[in-house]
Every structure is written in structure tokens, then in C-alpha cells.
Amino acid sequence: MEISEQKNNASIDIALDNGKELKTTKSQFLSQFTAEDDRQIMRKVDRRVLLLMGIMYLLKQIDFSNAASVKVLQVGLPSNILNELHMSTNDYNWTQTIYYIGLVIFEVPSNLVLKRVSPHKWMTRIFLSWGIVVACHAAIQNKAGFYALRFLLGALEAGFFPGLAAQMCSWYRSDEYGRPIMWMFAFQNCAGIIGSLLVYGISYMNGVGGLSAWRWIFLLEGLVTILFCPAIYFILPDYPKSPSSSKWLTPEEQEYLELRLSDNAPRAADPNFSLKEILNSLKDPKMYLFTASQFLLNIAGYGLSWQLPTITTSLGFASLPRNQLLNIPPAAATVIGIIIAARVMRWAIMTRPLFCQLLNGIALIFFIVLCVPVNPGATYAACVLGTAFYYVYFIPFWAWRSSSLVGATGTAFAIALQTALAQIGGIIAPQVFQSKYAANNYRVSFIICTACAAAAMVSNQILWYLSRDVEGDVLQVRRHRIAAERDGRVWTGEDVKLSSAR
Template identity: 60%
Template sequence: MRKVDRRFLWLIGMMYIIKNIDYSNAASVKVLQLGKPSNILVQLNMTADQYNWVQSIYFISYIVFEVPSNLLLKKVSPRNWQFRIIFSWGAVLACHAAVKNRQGLYAARFFLGLMEAGMFPGIAAQLCSWYRSDEMGKPIMWMFGFQNCSGIVGSLLAYGISYMDGMRGMSAWQWVYLLEGVATMVFSIVVFFVLPDYPKSPRSNSWLTPREQEYLEARLSENAPRTEDAAFSKSEIIASLRNPRTYSFMLSQLLLNLGGYGLSWQLPTVTTSLGFAGLPRNQLLNIPPSAASVLAIIFAGWFLDRAYMTRPAFIMWICAGALAFFIVLAATTEKYAVYVACVLGTMFYSVYFIPFWAWRSSSLTGTTGTAFTLAFQSCVGQVGGAVGPQMFKSRYAYNGYKLPFGICAGAIGFGWLANVWTWWLTRNIEYDVMRIRRLRIKAEKNGRLFAEDDVKVFEEREFYGKGLVKKSDIETAV
């Protein structure tokens, strides 16, 4: 497993940080050279409301092409498909530097979403073939930890590149897109040579022994996708569409994204308007929210690994914290309170997905079912990313966007309720995951590998019936 960690963790972390920098840089370039002739809004003759469509159009194409992209993952192989995704989106990103009007920028954003579709659910589906559900917190922590480092790296890049304004006749925003696009294309070559496929794929022979390959699949729970699974199974797609868990997880993700994406899109504009720093140092105000998120994500990964409580129980606390700080954003314009709420609201939203995606992996089944379910859920869940920016119209700026932030707070609150529903639907599996994880931890402390029992997914154990079972019954089951 240390071999697997070394092969995956840094690589998927870098994949996700680059992905996040490349799609979120549109929010940063909006405030580069603000009020000057070289600002992107001035050069492309756009209003702030028109510019909000830059993010929405990206998510619209991302949503449309997410499922088809992920269904090709097994057929083409994860390594080849992720290389194609990253290289093509880097090329499209670099082309952003050549646009001359808002229509050109809209077209570039549509193709960026198209090319990037399938990247995250593809990685998540592939990881299910290498890590058990109770271990998924670790790779998800690395992905989202690096993702939130993108706020730090992206802000520093925007700050540094802002001094290139006018160089060779190009504005700073054009240099941001060009340099980051070229860097992404170069990185795709690393992905092509380093990213594995599946435990028993031919490419794994170079770094895993046959016995290690057998062990990696033998240790997985009964529902995990495996190397020898068919590239496509219609029955697994139908089963996913009939499963209420598909829609409960989807609703939870959509509602949390509606609030979270709204804040992340508007964050550079809000922090700039607070007046704490002038241009170009305003970009540095976006670093504390990202830094707080990274620290919280590391803690969440450690906490999940110890199995102190079920993952949905942990999520309840995270959603409560996010809701509290979104209410602050909707209730006050006091600049210090707003900035603190931006930092902590971003932190709670970011950490939510560590237990969420680990939780989601526990009830996925089969290679096609896993790929389809993750892509279908993710594409509908990303509707929040398309709608979120549209709430922040310029007419709401006069009082610090209280109304949009109020809507975001409402979405977070309903997301909390959706997670309660999802928790009920997965209550037995999630308790079983926690139970087995604790037994595995206890065995490791005694220097041995626990293999006497495992999580039951196809025929769930009944830890909870119509009401909670007696404590003595649970102890007996443990």
C-alpha cells in the first residue's frame, strides 16, 4: 500500500491542483488591473453580469459531457483518457489568450468544460479499484488538499503575472491563460508516463509483483470494481438509476455546491471590495481562505482514518459550521466579519467533500456502475456551479451581496437535510464500514492484518431496523 500511495497521491494531488487553478483563474483575472484599460472587462467590452456567464458556461458543458466521458474510462484506460483530458484542456486554456470579445471567451469556456469533463469522477472511479472505502479518506484528502492549495498558488501566480501587463503587447490576463495552459500541456506528459491503470493491468507489472497485484484486489470489499470487469454493463447503469441513494447523494452535492461555488466565484471580488489592500496585492487576500481549508482538510483526513464516528455524522457538523458563516455573510457588511466569514465559510465548504466522497464510495458497485454513478451524480451536482455565479448580479453589490449569500445559506441548510436523508439510506453500510475500520485498526496495533470479516453491501447487515438496535446487540456484532 505504501507503493500504491507513492504512485498515486502526489500525482492525483498535482492533477487536481492544476485543474482547479485552470478553471478558477477566471475569477482572479476579473480583478487584474481593475479599472485600467488592460482589465479583461474593459478589453472585451463586458459588464460584470456578462462576465458571470464565463463560469456558468464552463459548467454547462462540463455537465453535458461528464457521463459520456467517464463511460469511456475503462475502454480507453485511465492513463490514456486522463492524458487526453489534461492535454486538451491545457490547449484550450492557452487559446483563451487569443479571444477578442465576450463571444470568443464564452466559446473558449464551453470547450474548456467539454475537454475537462470526466477528470474528477474518472480519478474517483479508478481509486475505488485500489483503495477500500474505509481508506478513501486518504486519497480524497490529497486531492482536495492540493485543490485548495490552488487558491494559494493561483493567487501568487496572478499576483506575479500582473507585473507582466503590457509585455510583448499582451495584457496580464492573457499571460495568465497562456502560461497556465502551456504548463498544463507539459504536465499531461507526466500523467501519461506515471499514472497506473488497474492493479492487474499489464502496466502494473513493472512496479508490483504478481502476489502484490493479487493482494490489492483480494483486500477490496465485495462491491469494488476490479480489473477483469467488463468495459460496459447496461444492467449496472439501470441499477444505479433505480437506486434512491444516487439521487440523495446528488441532491446533497448540488445544494452544497450552489452555496460553495457562489462564494468561491465571488471571493476575489468580495475581498477586493473590502479595501484591505490595493492592486495588485488584493490577490493575496485570497490566500488565507485556501490556507485554512488545507489545514482543515488534513485534520479531516486524519479524523476519518481513526473512525471516531461515521462519515455522515461528521458531515452534519461540517454543514452546521458552513451554514453559520454563510448566515454571517448574509447578515452583515462589517468588513472584518465578512472577511472572517469568507475564510471560515470557504474552509467548511472545502472540507465537506473529504468525508462526502469517502462516504459515497461505500455503496458503489461494479466498474460501469461506479463510473456511471460518479459521473451522473457529479454532472447534476455541478449545476450548482452553473447557477451560483448567476446569483451575484451587480445590482446586489450595494449591500455586500446579502441576498445572494442568503440564498447560498438556504441551499446549505437544505443540503444539511439532504445529508440526513442520505445518512438514513446508508445507515447500515456506514455503521459496518466504521465497525470494520475499527477492527482493522485494532489488528494493526497488534502487528497483524485483519481479514476475518468485511463490509456487506449486497446483503446489508441490519444494525438499524425500524428503530435503533440495542447497544448490546451492536457490541455482539462487533
């Protein structure tokens, strides 16, 4: 799909409520809307999309992170999961690795089905199937059963994040993309707060009905996920010009939402499958650099997240089960940081690559702190802030990525392939924290994480050079749109162009 001036000024036929048709150009049509009109329309979109999407991500993250939390539940007691399933800590690390193997294998196929089936139906299927698998964790009797269910969980969850990320490209411009990503990641990290409180509360159910506390956690969280599925099916919208969107948007609003997007954005009228868009994505060197950056940081960030409950428990600040509450500050700091990052992006203070490098550099400092002998307070502070800056980094990162995605198939494929390959970092991360490194507080593990974070900065620097023109356009257009909004107008000037269309 090429961006051209002809497409920007093409004649548009719009069916109005009174049955008449308006023939106009894109810029003429957009100029009929005021800044207040834009705010009202986007508020309707936000109300329909953001809260639902945030709750979806909250439930997903609670279901994902419970495996790390239950590892230290009733630790040292017969009812601890390691004792009941006769697993060592190294055996348990494989549960996370196997989960990511399932995710990596099925991420791309799942996302390519998204448009053909429709997002709301496919997301409902994903939620329902993984909720059932989470609930089935309560019946595990040995490590083989645990491994099998973790693989199924990854395989059935595949397509969730890349599917939502691709879908949001149809509703939000690249310079606004930080907003939906902020909601996803903020709710994801609220899961750290809510999940820790849930684990703490459910820990007192140990022995109820003859079930250990960790079994109750999996069972109850899986049932909640299953019960939430009807909300996804009936509320989650597909695309601005999908038939279901006409129930809550007028024809003019539907047209406006599509026309305000840059021309590379996916649309309802795009074909369900385009081999050309897939091949173009594979030819783009930025695909591999974005993937490398995400992969490297995932080793560092996922490793820290996976080991966080174990590290905080070992510091001796709280006894069982209050040790679970030590996982709340990292999540709270992350949520605050994510909100601040989204605000900074909205103000168009700096380019997104520069913002990414600053966040990556600060996260790197805290990983370095974890590599050297420091007191427990400094270790805990580094865990809190290292976790926060790792997650905050992905707010500008995914917004930066969205500006080089093209078409419905190209967007779905590129995000899915990048996510799948980058999730190999999740396969590796738990293995970096093997028990043999525990004697020196996992210093070797954190040296590996630090090296990965540093290498990610190198990949980002090359990416910044390759995307400098597009990112310069994004910053300037965002500033034009801010100025027009102050004057009560909608910006209708020249939009962002991909480098290939210059």
C-alpha cells in the same frame, strides 16, 4: 454485482514469481500478510498515485480559478479583461455558467469511456485538450470568443474528477477513501495559494510583448498544463491487476491489493460496460439524495468561491495588485482543515454521515454571518472559514459515497452522473451573484446560499438513515482493522456488506 460469502471464500489461483500457483481462499491469502507488509504495499501505491494525482488537481484548479482571478486584475484600467472584451460583470458571470454547461453535458459519456480506453490514456487526453484551450484564451478578442472557449474547456475537462474518483475505488478501500480525496482537495486548495501568487507575479508582465497581464496568465498556465501530459501518460497506473502495474508490483502484491477491497469495488477484470450496473445505479434512491446534497452545497460553495476575489477586493484591506494575496488565507485554512478531517476519519471516531452533518452545520453558520450586516473583518473571516468548511465537507462526503458504488461501470456511471447533475449548481451559482445585489454586499445572494446549505443538511439526514447499516459496518470494520494493525496483523474477518446483501 452481489456481495456473497461464496465470493469471499472462493478459491484463488495466484501466479507466483517462481512460476508456481497457490490455491487458497481469500481470508487465507490475506492472513499471510502482516501489518508491515500492508504498509509497505500501500506506500508503493501512495508514491505512485497520490503525488501525481495531487499535482494534476493542482494544475486543474489553477486553470479553473484563473477566470475569477483575472476579473479583478488591473481593475478600472484599460487592460482589465472586462474593458478589453467590452463585458459587464453580469456578462462575465456567464463565462462560469457556460463552462459548467459543457461539463454537465459531457461528464457521463467521458467517464463511461474511461475503462475501455484505460485511465492513463484518457486522463492524458483530458489534460492535453484542456491545456490547449486554456492557452487559447490568450487570443480572445470579444465575449463571444470567451464564451465559446469556456464551453470547450468544460466539455474537454469533463470526466476528470469522476474519472479519478472512480479509479481510486480500485486502489483504496472505502474506509481509506478519505486519503486520496484528501490529496485531491488539499492540492486543489493549494492552487488557491499558488494561483494567487502566480496572478500577483504575472500582473507585472502587463504590456510585455504587447499582451495584457490576463492574457499572459492564460497562456503560461495553459502551456504548463500541456507540458505535464507526458508525466500522466507514463506514470499514472490503471488498476492493480492491469499489465502496466506489473512493472512496479509483484503478482502477490497485485493480488493482495484487489482482495483487500470490499467486493463491490471496481476491478480490472470487470467488463468495460455493464448496462445492468447502470440500471441498478439509477434505481438506487441514494444516488439522487447524494446528488441533491452535492448540488445544493455547490450553489453555496461555488457561489462564494466565484465571488471571493471580488468580495475581498471590495473590503479595502489591500490595493491593487496586492488584493490577490487576500485569497491565500481561505486556501490555507482549507488545506489545514482537509488534513485534519482526513486524520479524524482515519481514527474512526464517528460515522461519516455524522461528520458530514457537523461540517455542513458549521459552514451554514458562516453563510448566515454573510447574510447580516457585520464589519469588514467579520465578513472576511466568514469568507475564509465558510470556504474552508465547504471544501472540507467533501472529504467525508466522497468517502461516504464510495461505500455504495458497485462495479467498474456502475462506479464510473454513478460518480459521473452525480457530479454532472450536481455541477448544475455551478451553472446557477454565478447567476446568484448578479450586480443588482452588490449594493447591499450581496446579502440576498448569501441568503440563497444559506437556504441551499440548510436544505443539504435535510438531504444528508435522509441519506444517513438509508445508509445507516453500511456506515455502521464501515466504522466497525475500520476499528477492527486498526486493532489488527496494532497487533501486527491484517484484518481478514467479515467485510462491509451492502444493505441489499444483508
